Every structure is written in C-alpha cells, then in structure tokens.
Amino acid sequence: MDFPQLIAPLLESQNLSDTQARELMEYLTAGHATDAQAGAVMGMLRVKGAAASELAAFATVLRKESVGPKFDDLNDFVDTCGTGGGIPSFNISTAAAFISAAAGVSIAKHGNRGVSSKCGSADVLEALGAKIQTSWDVLKRMLQTTGLGFLYAPAHHPALQHVGKARRELGFRTVFNQLGPLANPAGAQFQLIGVYDERLVRPMAEALGRLGTRRALIAHGMDGLDEVSPVAPTRYALLWDGEISDGILTPQGFGIPALDPKIILPGDNLEQNAALLRKAVTDVDSELCTAVLPSAACALWIAGKARDRLQATEMARQTVAEGKAKAKMEEFVEESNRA
Structure with missing residues (x-):
C-alpha cells in the first residue's frame, strides 16, 4: 500500500x-x-488527537519490533516511565523507582533522555554513575x-531512528511521546504513567487496557506536572483488572501537605539534578523526599504491595527512613557497571 492510501483517513481527521x-x-x-511523510503523520495525529485504539x-507494532532479552521467565514488573513534556521538575519518577524497588517491587523502568528538561531518567542515572546501556x-x-533494570529506549527500539530526524525538526510533542510508556519491552503489567496533557489521561488508560496491562495509573498534575503532583491536585485514570475509573488525587490524600512549587524545580545541570535525586531517596525528612512519596506510593499500590495509598505512602517513607532506598540506588549503580 502506498503512502497516500495509508494516511487517507487521517486526511479527513x-x-x-x-x-x-x-x-x-x-x-x-x-x-x-x-522525513516529510513522517512529519505529516505526526502533524495530523497531533491535530486530530490519537485515539486509544490507534x-x-x-x-503493538513497537513492542513486536523491540529488541533485547526475553523476560517471560521473570516476575511481573512495574514501569514508572512517563511521557515527559510537563513543567520542569527534578527526576521524581526515577526517585520513585528506587524507592519502590527497595520496598520489594520489581521495576523495569523504560526511559530516555530529557524531554521537558535537559535531564531525563537516562541523563540523571548517568550523572549518578550508572551505565544506562x-x-x-x-x-x-x-x-x-x-x-x-533500566530499559534505555533507543537500544530497545532502534527502528524509531527512522522518525528521529522528523521529530527533532518538528519541535513539538508528537504521538511518539505517548508511545514511549506504552512500548515497554519487558511487557510491564503494572504502570505508573505521568502525561503532559490531561486530555491524554483517559486514552492512555484505554490503550493500556487494549494491550492487556493489568493495572495502571495515568496521571496529570493540574499544575502541569507530568507526575502525581505533590503540589496540586492530580487528574487520573485508573486501569484495574480491566475496569477504568477516573478521579482526582490530592497531596493530602497521601497524608502529606501540598508543597511549595519551588521544591520540585530541577537543578541547573546534571550534577545538581543527581544531588536532588540522591537527597530525595536518602533524607526522609526532606521536602524532596516528600515530593516523591505520592509517586512511589502509587507504584506500590498498583503492584499490590499495599491495601491503599495511605499505607503505601507510609511504606515508601519507611523504606527511605531505613536506608533501603539509598542502598538500592547504590546497588543499581554498582551492578550496572559490572561486566
């Protein structure tokens, strides 16, 4: 089939x-x-909005074409990969991954370099001393x-290099920002996904339902954060064993006060962002740690480690207080550098 036939429906929105x-x-x-054709597809999907079925x-294609080891013999994973593209913040989802893993959840974090800032999960892990590939x-x-484990997206999805130039030249967020969290190569059955636009919340949950994901929480902070916000209410869609519900989360619902927006701001460089993340998983009394607790709690909750979000928050807090999150971060860095 030639290109005009492939895009015929999109031309009519x-x-x-x-x-x-x-x-x-x-x-x-x-x-x-x-590049022109790839850009046209991304532009039309941006204007129309990608449907959950699309x-x-x-x-499905990206998962099928991904490369890497088979994970069928391992336990179910949680992925805390988001779309990026929200207001700038320090690496909340990466810190949440360390805390959740230290609390006993298996984490297969799919990630890449920065979108909403110059310090994505891959960037900050490198700054911590980890080998990402x-x-x-x-x-x-x-x-x-x-x-x-960290699943570096370009290594697992080499076919996406074919649309890379068009994405960079367009300079706006495209459907591929949404597809990153949906294309986890390990087939994570539990997902916590922050999105940059509240209009993506429901379609992303419906798409995961179609893909067979067991449980997922899709979140967009009303302050513009592509995370479960510790600053403002968060709009969410929850996929739970085939059923989808919608609602609002608040910081108070996790037993924490709403934080000053300045607390979650990123550093000026990679080293500062690494220091912020390190403090978040080390100093339980810091506001940086408090900022991560809602995300870590949601990961623990959807993975079935806690009966509700409050219990999950306390579990996450205790994990940091006992030094387990710091130890997990150090173990990850060490093991990634071991041949």
Whole structure:
C-alpha cells in the first residue's frame, strides 16, 4: 500500500482502523517514509488527537519490533516511565523507582533522555554513575538480582531512528511521546504513567487496557506536572483488572501537605539534578523526599504491595527512613557497571 492510501483517513481527521494503524506504523519503522511523510503523520495525529485504539495498535507494532532479552521467565514488573513534556521538575519518577524497588517491587523502568528538561531518567542515572546501556545479559541479571533494570529506549527500539530526524525538526510533542510508556519491552503489567496533557489521561488508560496491562495509573498534575503532583491536585485514570475509573488525587490524600512549587524545580545541570535525586531517596525528612512519596506510593499500590495509598505512602517513607532506598540506588549503580 502506498503512502497516500495509508494516511487517507487521517486526511479527513478520521481514526485509523487497527489494521490501518499497524500498517502505517510498520511503514514508518521500516524506514519507507521520507522525513516529510513522517512529519505529516505526526502533524495530523497531533491535530486530530490519537485515539486509544490507534495508540494500542501503534504500540503493538513497537513492542513486536523491540529488541533485547526475553523476560517471560521473570516476575511481573512495574514501569514508572512517563511521557515527559510537563513543567520542569527534578527526576521524581526515577526517585520513585528506587524507592519502590527497595520496598520489594520489581521495576523495569523504560526511559530516555530529557524531554521537558535537559535531564531525563537516562541523563540523571548517568550523572549518578550508572551505565544506562548495558549488555542484555547484565540487564537481565539486574532485573533478577536487584529487582531494578533500566530499559534505555533507543537500544530497545532502534527502528524509531527512522522518525528521529522528523521529530527533532518538528519541535513539538508528537504521538511518539505517548508511545514511549506504552512500548515497554519487558511487557510491564503494572504502570505508573505521568502525561503532559490531561486530555491524554483517559486514552492512555484505554490503550493500556487494549494491550492487556493489568493495572495502571495515568496521571496529570493540574499544575502541569507530568507526575502525581505533590503540589496540586492530580487528574487520573485508573486501569484495574480491566475496569477504568477516573478521579482526582490530592497531596493530602497521601497524608502529606501540598508543597511549595519551588521544591520540585530541577537543578541547573546534571550534577545538581543527581544531588536532588540522591537527597530525595536518602533524607526522609526532606521536602524532596516528600515530593516523591505520592509517586512511589502509587507504584506500590498498583503492584499490590499495599491495601491503599495511605499505607503505601507510609511504606515508601519507611523504606527511605531505613536506608533501603539509598542502598538500592547504590546497588543499581554498582551492578550496572559490572561486566
């Protein structure tokens, strides 16, 4: 099928069928599209808005074409990967991953370099001293022994290089920002996803339901944060064993006060961001730690480690207080550098 046929529905602002969406994504990832064609697809989807069915079909192709080890023999994972693109903040979801892993949850964090800032999860992990692109054997060993692995998106999705230039030249967020969290190579069955626009909350949850994810919480802070906000209310959609519900989370619902927005601001460079993350997982009395607790609590809750969010918050707090989160961070850095 040629390109005009593939995009015919999009030209009329209509949704693609599952088959059409899969064929279009396969066309893009095979490198058949020119930069102009890839940019046109991203532009039309941005204007129309990608439907849940389209997101699921696109993600199915990306999962199928991902490379790396098979994870079928390992335990169910939680992924705390978000879309990026919200208001700038320090690396809350990465800190939450360390705390959650230290509390006994298996974390397969899918991530990349910065979108909303110059310090994404990959950037800050490198600044902490970790090796983000390990061999497949090392990655699988880390998931087995430490319960925490980092799945560097470009290494697992090399086919996306074909749309990379068009994405950079467009200069705005595209459907591929949404697809990152939906295309976890380990097939994470539990996901905490922060999104940059509240209009994405419900479609992302519906897409994960179509993909067979067991539980997921999709969150957008009303302050613009692409996380569960410790500053303002957060709009969410919750996928729980096939059912989707919507609602509002507040900092007070986690037993914490609403923080000053200045607390979550990122540092000026990678070293400062690494220091902020280190303090968040080390100093339980710091406001940085408090800022991470809602995200860590949601990860623990959807993974079934706590009966509700309040219990999960206390579990996360205790994990930091006992030094387990700091130890997990140090273990992760050490193991990632072991050949």
